[in-house]
Amino acid sequence: MQLAPMEAARALDREFLQIRARILELAADLDRLDRGAGSLEGDQRMEQIRQALEVLLRQEPGRAEAVQMIFSRPYDPQWKTHFRPVPKPR
Amino acid sequence: MFYIDPHIHMVSRITDDYETLARMGCLAVSEPAFWAGFDRGSVEGFRDYFRHLTQVEPRRAAQFGVKHFTWLCINAKEAENVPLAREVIAMIPEFLQQPNVLGIGEIGLNKNTPNECTVFLEQVELALQYDLPILIHTPHLEDKYMGTRMILDMLADFSQLDPNRVLVDHVEEHTVREVLDRGYWAGMTLYPVTKCTPKRAVDILEMYGTERLLVNSAGDWGPSKPTAVPDFIMEMRSRGHSYEAIQEVVLENPMRFFSQSPHFQLEVPTQPSSASA
Numbered sequence: 001m002q003l004a005p006m007e008a009a010r011a012l013d014r015e016f017l018q019i020r021a022r023i024l025e026l027a028a029d030l031d032r033l034d035r036g037a038g039s040l041e042g043d044q045r046m047e048q049i050r051q052a053l054e055v056l057l058r059q060e061p062g063r064a065e066a067v068q069m070i071f072s073r074p075y076d077p078q079w080k081t082h083f084r085p086v087p088k089p090r
Numbered sequence: 091m092f093y094i095d096p097h098i099h100m101v102s103r104i105t106d107d108y109e110t111l112a113r114m115g116c117l118a119v120s121e122p123a124f125w126a127g128f129d130r131g132s133v134e135g136f137r138d139y140f141r142h143l144t145q146v147e148p149r150r151a152a153q154f155g156v157k158h159f160t161w162l163c164i165n166a167k168e169a170e171n172v173p174l175a176r177e178v179i180a181m182i183p184e185f186l187q188q189p190n191v192l193g194i195g196e197i198g199l200n201k202n203t204p205n206e207c208t209v210f211l212e213q214v215e216l217a218l219q220y221d222l223p224i225l226i227h228t229p230h231l232e233d234k235y236m237g238t239r240m241i242l243d244m245l246a247d248f249s250q251l252d253p254n255r256v257l258v259d260h261v262e263e264h265t266v267r268e269v270l271d272r273g274y275w276a277g278m279t280l281y282p283v284t285k286c287t288p289k290r291a292v293d294i295l296e297m298y299g300t301e302r303l304l305v306n307s308a309g310d311w312g313p314s315k316p317t318a319v320p321d322f323i324m325e326m327r328s329r330g331h332s333y334e335a336i337q338e339v340v341l342e343n344p345m346r347f348f349s350q351s352p353h354f355q356l357e358v359p360t361q362p363s364s365a366s367a
């Protein structure tokens with residue numbers, strides 16, 4: 001069964017305050033990281049956050065999937081070549 | 091509205107939770123064997139756990155008219171100890187004839203290690219040997235994508251395995267397509283932070299349709315919500331989706347998947363109006 005999504009204008013009416021609140025929460029999170037003592041330079045997680053925020057500004061679908069991939073270890077199609085099953089005892 | 095929670099760890103929940111689920115329309119729960127919050131020290135620990143799953147929980151659920159089904163296995167978290175895992179696998183058949191056992195699960199990967207793969211493969215063999223459906227756990231967070239792909243690669247090597255008898259659980263936006271495309275069932279777990287939210291689960295259904303997709307709460311020892319499926323139902327209703335579409339996902343799909351197991355039986359109460367119509 002296919003499900004039709006809600007009409008865009010209605011969805012915006014429904015989500016607007018929540019989107020606003022979540023963006024505000026994120027902005028305050030980032031401010032908090034800045035205010036703390038010490039530096040986060042070179043921390044890979046900050047780079048992931050920056051890349052994910054850029055995805056949000058894309059004008060195309062698939063943003064949630066793209067954000068998931070930023071926070072995922074990449075798939076190695078050759079993984080089996082260095083994974084040997086543990087032999088069964090005789 | 092009646093529903094089934096196809097993945098919930100009731101051993102970690104209080105009896106009041108069964109009552110709450112029953113009040114919300116839950117007809118049945120299915121509980122895969124998993125980690126107990128600590129690593130068990132011996133095969134006897136698992137034997138007692140399987141007695142808990144096959145004898146104690148069905149009785150506790152029945153007090154509220156909820157049917158309890160279960161899946162047996164050694165989980166990925168404890169699979170690092172391969173000798174112990176093999177003792178557990180050898181013991182599982184003792185319990186397979188218990189009337190609430192649906193199949194083998196939740197097997198899978200946790201940190202995507204060679205030992206986990208070894209134990210996963212041996213349990214797929216066990217399921218094939220006993221002709222049982224399989225329920226699969228996919229890893230969390232950054233390991234999910236790689237782990238899910240590894241699981242699909244391993245399953246593809248079993249030519250005699252029917253994808254329609256395998257449920258790959260905890261799918262999210264980046265793993266759902268591959269699982270459905272290969273003909274498996276896919277479960278979405280509604281967790282507050284680390285997995286899927288009710289809203290995102292409805293989004294995924296709007297993108298992929300309802301076929302072979304399930305939703306569950308996976309309520310367990312960690313932060314989780316046993317009433318997450320009713321939250322999902324609320325989200326579907328508030329977006330204007332039909333009663334039929336909701337029933338398809340929360341009741342009919344789990345029944346279709348579980349019906350492939352010889353032990354699955356469930357009476358769905360019919361409403362007086364539809365009975366007289």
Ligand SMILES: [Zn+2]
Nearest residue numbers: 122124196308
């Ligand atoms: Zn689970």
